[in-house]
Amino acid sequence: xxxxxxxxxxxLGIVATIFLGRHxxxxxxxxxxxxxxxxxxxxxxxxxxxxxxxxxxxxxxxxVVDMLKHxxxxxxxxxxxxxxxxxxxxxxxxxxxxxxxxxxxxxxTCLNCHQKNVAGRPHKFPMIDKNEHYKMLEIRADxxxxxxxxxxxxxxxxxxxxxxSRNLREAVDNEAK
Amino acid sequence: xxxxxxLFPNDTHPHxxxxxxxxxxxxxLVAGAFIVSSTYHVFKVEALKPVARFSLxxxxxxxxxxxxxxLTHLGHPERALxxxxxxxxxGPSMMAGFGYIYLTYGLLLIFEIxxxxxxxxxxxxxxxxxxxxxxxxYKILTLGSRDKSPDSYHMDHKVAVFLGGLGIPxxxxxxxxxxxxxxxxxxxxxxxxxLMPVIFLLSASVSGIAGIILLYxxxxxxxxxxxxxxTVRALVKLLWTFLIFDFVLEMLEIGVHAYGxxxxxxxxxxxxxxxxxxxxxxGQVLILTAIPFVVLGFLTLLKFSDRVVLTLGMISSLMxxxxxxxxRWNVVVGGQILAKSxxxxxxxxxxxxxxxxxxxxxxxxxxxxxxxxILGKIFPLWNDDDNYEIKHQNDHFDNKIxxxxxxxxxIDTKSIN
Numbered sequence: 001x002x003x004x005x006x007x008x009x010x011x012l013g014i015v016a017t018i019f020l021g022r023h024x025x026x027x028x029x030x031x032x033x034x035x036x037x038x039x040x041x042x043x044x045x046x047x048x049x050x051x052x053x054x055x056x057x058x059x060x061x062x063x064v065v066d067m068l069k070h071x072x073x074x075x076x077x078x079x080x081x082x083x084x085x086x087x088x089x090x091x092x093x094x095x096x097x098x099x100x101x102x103x104x105x106x107x108x109t110c111l112n113c114h115q116k117n118v119a120g121r122p123h124k125f126p127m128i129d130k131n132e133h134y135k136m137l138e139i140r141a142d143x144x145x146x147x148x149x150x151x152x153x154x155x156x157x158x159x160x161x162x163x164x165s166r167n168l169r170e171a172v173d174n175e176a177k
Numbered sequence: 178x179x180x181x182x183x184l185f186p187n188d189t190h191p192h193x194x195x196x197x198x199x200x201x202x203x204x205x206l207v208a209g210a211f212i213v214s215s216t217y218h219v220f221k222v223e224a225l226k227p228v229a230r231f232s233l234x235x236x237x238x239x240x241x242x243x244x245x246x247x248l249t250h251l252g253h254p255e256r257a258l259x260x261x262x263x264x265x266x267x268g269p270s271m272m273a274g275f276g277y278i279y280l281t282y283g284l285l286l287i288f289e290i291x292x293x294x295x296x297x298x299x300x301x302x303x304x305x306x307x308x309x310x311x312x313x314x315y316k317i318l319t320l321g322s323r324d325k326s327p328d329s330y331h332m333d334h335k336v337a338v339f340l341g342g343l344g345i346p347x348x349x350x351x352x353x354x355x356x357x358x359x360x361x362x363x364x365x366x367x368x369x370x371x372l373m374p375v376i377f378l379l380s381a382s383v384s385g386i387a388g389i390i391l392l393y394x395x396x397x398x399x400x401x402x403x404x405x406x407x408t409v410r411a412l413v414k415l416l417w418t419f420l421i422f423d424f425v426l427e428m429l430e431i432g433v434h435a436y437g438x439x440x441x442x443x444x445x446x447x448x449x450x451x452x453x454x455x456x457x458x459x460g461q462v463l464i465l466t467a468i469p470f471v472v473l474g475f476l477t478l479l480k481f482s483d484r485v486v487l488t489l490g491m492i493s494s495l496m497x498x499x500x501x502x503x504x505r506w507n508v509v510v511g512g513q514i515l516a517k518s519x520x521x522x523x524x525x526x527x528x529x530x531x532x533x534x535x536x537x538x539x540x541x542x543x544x545x546x547x548x549x550x551i552l553g554k555i556f557p558l559w560n561d562d563d564n565y566e567i568k569h570q571n572d573h574f575d576n577k578i579x580x581x582x583x584x585x586x587x588i589d590t591k592s593i594n
Binding site: 001002003004006007010011014018021022025026030031035112117118 | 183185186258262263265267280284288291292295319320321322324328329332336518520
């Protein structure tokens with residue numbers, strides 16, 4: 001019956017190996033602050049930065065940054081619609097092109113935030129349903145949002161057009177008087 | 178119109194791919210096959226003796242690949258160790274729990290096999306015609322033991338029965354736990370039901386038993402060796418029993434969802450009548466459950482000739498093996514394509530050549546069969562095999578055959594008692 005004793009010893013051996021393995025493979029700094037590897041904090045802090053925020057674009061794209069600052073999109077980050085700075089610039093030089101949405105991608109980009117059916121947006125947030133929006137505007141479905149909205153200042157043209165037509169109406173009204 | 182209408186930006190496609198569809202499938206086959214083997218080893222259902230050893234090896238072959246889809250999905254397989262070594266007991270370390278159950282069950286399965294096969298292995302080891310590589314393997318696997326005495330046989334038998342008995346709750350845990358992993362996800366209304374572990378367990382048994390029937394008959398027909406019809410009939414009965422419970426509970430689950438009619442029901446209802454209509458109602462329920470259900474019922478309740486039982490039993494088993502695969506798909510993919518906004522569905526179309534695509538799935542699903550074939554070279558799958566083999570190889574040692582026969586008789590009568 002020695003094989004039964006041997007079997008038991010093997011099972012014990014396996015269990016012991018697991019505990020030994022656990023002992024050696026658990027990182028040293030594990031559990032220092034909580035259920036994670038404490039060294040991780042430093043490693044994360046030392047990671048190179050991917051996103052530069054809008055000020056980082058200022059040096060080379062001041063006109064767009066400026067435009068964005070004055071429009072309804074002033075709170076947005078450029079990199080939400082484009083791509084991270086690190087893919088575009090390294091050591092102050094351009095290393096790759098930025099993603100620029102085109103055609104239907106533009107609509108998708110806008111609708112990610114402005115789609116009416118997306119639940120959980122603040123009450124006053126401007127939201128549209130593309131079909132209804134286009135029906136209201138009486139245009140064909142193949143238009144893209146940027147054909148009317150300047151992407152970086154969405155109501156710039158629209159406001160201009162509105163004030164133009166208002167001025168025109170005033171002028172016509174004055175003429176009539 | 179487009180993707181943006183009802184999808185949240187962080188919920189645009191299912192993350193759990195085909196890999197997570199076949200993970201419960203393979204685990205289920207393990208649990209199901211083990212139940213067949215234990216039905217003989219523990220509950221002494223003699224009719225299942227011819228497949229008792231085979232189902233153990235079958236279970237092990239699939240067991241060895243149960244985590245393959247998970248590790249493929251993980252991408253960094255070595256990181257699975259992190260989860261096992263530093264589980265978060267105060268939080269939800271669900272997969273670590275699976276790891277522990279899986280390892281414990283694996284040890285049990287291996288030792289059960291070693292004890293069931295110890296004496297046959299010693300006999301093959303002592304046989305001069307056994308190739309060297311196998312002798313070496315047997316030397317290791319018998320742990321150096323050469324003891325063939327009736328006493329040691331009985332001890333082995335007791336240990337095997339004990340392990341088999343312990344294995345039933347463990348195998349049920351193994352697969353019940355897989356159901357628990359899904360059933361515990363609060364965010365997915367299609368999964369979040371306490372019935373989930375039970376349904377997974379029952380469907381696991383169905384797939385395991387059906388798999389055993391299929392392979393038993395196919396291998397026996399292929400090698401033109403003796404096929405025991407009593408065994409096939411017993412397996413068919415067992416299969417029908419489990420199918421009844423499985424099917425009834427699956428339908429009850431939907432019934433509870435529908436009658437309960439929580440705010441999630443409209444979404445599940447849309448799911449079942451929309452994206453899952455063909456795979457659930459038509460595929461899983463109507464074709465792959467209802468037909469085998471009726472056929473197996475007839476086979477169990479009425480008297481039919483061997484040929485009818487064999488043919489219809491095989492067809493039903495084949496359908497049920499696929500039924501369970503469909504069920505896994507409907508659960509795993511169905512649950513994930515429910516958009517979190519509850520306003521529509523995501524899409525999932527597996528590709529042939531992506532990392533977790535159809536080709537990978539086929540490879541992982543065929544691996545256990547190849548492994549089973551290799552295991553079959555080491556562990557004779559059928560009870561008659563090793564006796565038969567030894568008898569033939571010992572033809573010129575007349576007296577040895579004699580001793581062998583006597584011992585076999587002794588063993589057989591005792592094991593029946």
